[in-house]
Amino acid sequence: MKEFVKRFLAALSLLFLAVLFCGAGEKEDFVTIGFVAPLTGDQAYIGTGVLYGAQIAVEDANIKGPVFGNTRLKFAPLDDQHNPTQAVLAANKLSADPNVMGVVGHFNSSCTKAASSIYHETRVVQITPASTNPEISRQGFDTFFRVCATDDVQAPAAADFVWKELQAKKIVIVDDKTTYGKGLADEFEKKFKKLGGVVLSHDGITQGEKDFTPLLTKIKSLGPELVYFGGIYPELSLLLKQSRKVGLETPWMGGDGIYDVTLIRLATPELAEGTYATMLGVDPHSLPGARDFITRFEARHGEIGSFSAYGYDAANVLIEAIRRAGKKDREAVLREVRNTKDFQGVLGVINFDEKGDAVGRSVGIFKVEKGKFKFLQEYKP
């Protein structure tokens, strides 16, 4: 027994030495992938959902081995609190680090837009998983890319659906005054009026505010057939709850920002029943390619967020580009992201147009039925 322990210890120390020498012989290098989304504050939940998605992508790549040569990936997540000022600070911080080759982010359109000019100046490629405002890619920054559809696909699809399928003629619009919410609501209004619909009023609310009863009381007095909401789910859940308090029983509709199971939990399934939402692409749960990712995500972090898969795909596009570039050079990585062709993401094939927008991303229309988002139909741009 003693002999065995001695031998074992000797072997162990040899192993240690071997590891030490190995380390000294080959110097490991790394490149960094930045990530920015709201990780604290009232949108922290949806933001961390995207974070975990991107993080899994980076970990997967590192398990496979070095991304090129002996270079591995580092992941640097930052928080912008859905505040454009913080977004700019985060962008500056990431750009100043020469190891940062690209950024997955930001989440909110307002933040993505504010940060995009910094990434453009410093030649850092930026891939947003979720910002849908069409203005961002119209700025002409060649460093900007997105893997989601834009609001000029999403909002007209919604307007079409309301006019043709729901046959609602008189509606009310509410938005949360952010780049995303207002942009979505404006696009919706434009299309709906073009179709011949009447917009009885278009009001704004403030994010983080809780009391919407005055506005809802006013909406009730206008008697619309539907209320379209440009914003994110925390506010909509309050609007739904308070609607019943003031006796407003019109159905609501919103965009991808309200497509989250949290909406149903917060508003209660009973009150969320009958709410319509447009979501980019189809439900990841229905895609065979996403099944493996969803299983692994849910084993570690619980329920998958509605943008987690976008975070995963955006990070993977970037990682593949770094792999192809094969060197620590921002311009080379940028070139390779632009050269992305038929990238097989979990949400489908990704190609970018000249503005950096993902092409051909369809929009799905969903309705809350029995506490779940039920797929109704698909709109192709």
Next chain:
Amino acid sequence: MLELFIQQILNGLTIGMVYALIALGYTMVYGVIQLINFAHGEVFMVGAYLALTVMWIFASLFPGAPFWLVLISLLLFSMLGSAVLGAAIEKIAYRPLRGSPKLTALITSIGVSFFLQNAVMLIYGLKEQSVPEIIPDVRWHLGDLSFSLIQLIIFATSLGLMFFLSWFIKHTRTGKAMRACAQDPEAAQLVGISVNQIIRTTFVLGSMLAAVGGALFGMYYGSINFHDGYLAGLKAFTAAVFGGIGSVPGAMIGGILLGVFEGLGAGYISSEWKDVFAFLLLGAVLIFKPSGILGEPLPDKV
């Protein structure tokens, strides 16, 4: 049209009551130690979470309990918890700083506020928490006008507590001692009042009121977030200044009026400008009557 107007006033009064409950804590603490306690909004938020915890406990242990029993227990529990929290904040964060410049305590209160926000975030998680509807959905209608049971509960609880507080300050020994400390802490000490104890009582009372406000707020809006103390605290602070900081009836009137102004502004002009109305009102009052509606102009103590 008239019905719509009355409905908007009722909506405004409901949130105004909650503002008033929080504003009382700001004004009482300011009255006694001239500190703007920025952590007060967070005590309100903690109160809402404590109430939610009681609901969870009832839902899992006594699912069939009548709603009034749950309501009373959650109000008592959140008051008790917040009272302990208020006393602890005062003891740990502010008492060691007594006598140091006012600004030091003010900055400390901002620190306490961050601490509490993040503590709640770590304990309860990042998500918005849905508050179960324990109050039956009873509503009374008069034409287009509607008034719900939860609104009645908010009105009754808030008004009851405000009357109790007024009586307490006017007629009890502790209340009189509080007023004495507010006027002149040194003289109060000379006549045998334990100033430290009175300051603690003030924090405890203020925190209890804020906790009730938080519990009612959570039940009325049906969801709470660790962030909610910030805006609600800011509004209540506005209400306290509006009414005249340091004045107890001022805080009540300020809170209620602020709620009504916001409601009317959002309902008739534009909901986008809701917060602007609140702060515009504050600006106007500060320009024309700098000490607030009921505040007395105090000469600077040198």
